[in-house]
Amino acid sequence: MARVTLIWLALASAICVPIAAAGTSPLLAWRDPVYILACFAGIIALGLVLVQPLLIGGYLSGLSAYRGRRIHHWIGGALVVAVVVHVGGLWITSPPDMIDALLFVSPTPFSPWGVIAMWAIFAVAALAALRRRLGLRAQTWRIVHMPLAIIIVAGSVVHAMLIEGTMETISKAALCALVLAASVKVMADLRVWRKRTTSREESIARQ
Amino acid sequence: MTTVLLNRRNLLAAGGCVLATGVSGLLLPARAQGVVPTASMPGGANNYFKGAPTVDRIGKGGFWMSGTVRRAGDGAPLAGQRIQIWAHTTEGREHEPQSHGATLTDKNGAFRLEMPQIIPIFGQPHGHLAYDSGEFKTVFLRPVMRSAKDTSLEAHFVLQPV
Numbered sequence: 351m352a353r354v355t356l357i358w359l360a361l362a363s364a365i366c367v368p369i370a371a372a373g374t375s376p377l378l379a380w381r382d383p384v385y386i387l388a389c390f391a392g393i394i395a396l397g398l399v400l401v402q403p404l405l406i407g408g409y410l411s412g413l414s415a416y417r418g419r420r421i422h423h424w425i426g427g428a429l430v431v432a433v434v435v436h437v438g439g440l441w442i443t444s445p446p447d448m449i450d451a452l453l454f455v456s457p458t459p460f461s462p463w464g465v466i467a468m469w470a471i472f473a474v475a476a477l478a479a480l481r482r483r484l485g486l487r488a489q490t491w492r493i494v495h496m497p498l499a500i501i502i503v504a505g506s507v508v509h510a511m512l513i514e515g516t517m518e519t520i521s522k523a524a525l526c527a528l529v530l531a532a533s534v535k536v537m538a539d540l541r542v543w544r545k546r547t548t549s550r551e552e553s554i555a556r557q
Numbered sequence: 558m559t560t561v562l563l564n565r566r567n568l569l570a571a572g573g574c575v576l577a578t579g580v581s582g583l584l585l586p587a588r589a590q591g592v593v594p595t596a597s598m599p600g601g602a603n604n605y606f607k608g609a610p611t612v613d614r615i616g617k618g619g620f621w622m623s624g625t626v627r628r629a630g631d632g633a634p635l636a637g638q639r640i641q642i643w644a645h646t647t648e649g650r651e652h653e654p655q656s657h658g659a660t661l662t663d664k665n666g667a668f669r670l671e672m673p674q675i676i677p678i679f680g681q682p683h684g685h686l687a688y689d690s691g692e693f694k695t696v697f698l699r700p701v702m703r704s705a706k707d708t709s710l711e712a713h714f715v716l717q718p719v
Contacts, residue, residue, distance in 0.1 A: 377676060377677060380645070380646075380647055380676045382650070440679070443650075444603065444604060444650075444651060444652070444678070444679060446600070446602075446603035446604060447600065447603050447604075447679045450599065450600050450603065455599055455600075456599065456600060457598060457599040457600040457601075457681075457699055457701075458600075458679060458680050458681055460680055461680075512680070513680035514677045514680055514681055514682065514705060515677060515680050
């Protein structure tokens with residue numbers, strides 16, 4: 351029980367501390383509500399990117415594999431909403447800067463990373479929504495989802511780290527490190543790059 | 558009739574020639590022309606609007622934007638050139654009129670305008686400058702501050718006659 355509480359507390363602080371730290375940023379004084387909303391939607395999105403591998407890896411105690419997977423789907427949807435609010439808010443704040451970013455002609459080095467991660471998030475969400483209709487098997491789904499997941503994680507982390515914005519540097523770096531660590535761990539644990547053997551093949555191999 | 562031999566040796570030789578002329582082509586004209594014109598920076602024109610008023614100071618000041626304006630080729634300083642400046646500052650956002658102002662270069666081609674402190678926006682603390690008066694080709698610059706705490710920023714123009 352103590353372990354369960356500890357894990358959930360650690361997750362809550364990994365996400366809430368950077369949000370709270372950004373809330374004390376002096377930059378907020380010179381930003382209007384729409385821009386501030388866009389900033390925080392981005393920070394929340396980064397937090398959600400941390401939750402995703404933890405859910406699928408079954409590291410959050412107290413959740414069954416089935417529940418973890420269901421919540422992973424919902425968080426994926428929330429991630430799409432957060433990214434739309436982030437991009438939409440920035441568009442309202444300064445349309446030419448946002449258009450430059452979306453067209454990959456922005457002078458800021460972090461923009462393409464964010465835009466690429468955004469398209470990867472949209473692609474995963476669209477494929478997940480259509481998975482049944484497209485008749486994607488588990489193996490095919492994994493082959494499609496894993497490279498996109500890597501793009502989302504790498505893109506989001508580089509995007510966040512290069513930005514000089516409302517996020518406080520240390521809590522931002524810690525959150526990014528956790529996102530990377532959780533993603534690497536889940537991929538190693540689930541051996542996502544290996545061809546899945548069915549339990550029957552395994553039992554034959556063992557004989 | 559001649560046959561074109563496309564073997565590896567010919568290809569390498571031809572490739573080498575192209576590379577050699579290409580690279581020297583990139584390097585030599587710069588030397589021949591002297592001072593090369595400044596190119597507009599990506600995003601430099603964002604939130605620009607024509608005809609910002611010439612002012613002694615933008616808002617309450619506290620931050621210095623400075624630079625020089627020279628002519629392409631001989632590098633001669635250009636006096637009396639109008640440089641427009643705007644940025645996201647403590648007193649307003651980039652697209653707001655109070656964030657815009659213009660100044661003229663002195664006889665040494667230098668300009669210097671006091672403005673409010675620049676605040677990071679869109680992930681970088683940066684300012685915008687424009688030369689857009691017609692006599693020379695229009696140039697938009699978007700210099701980035703080394704640190705958001707800096708209280709000054711420089712940008713230099715080399716203009717090309719139209």
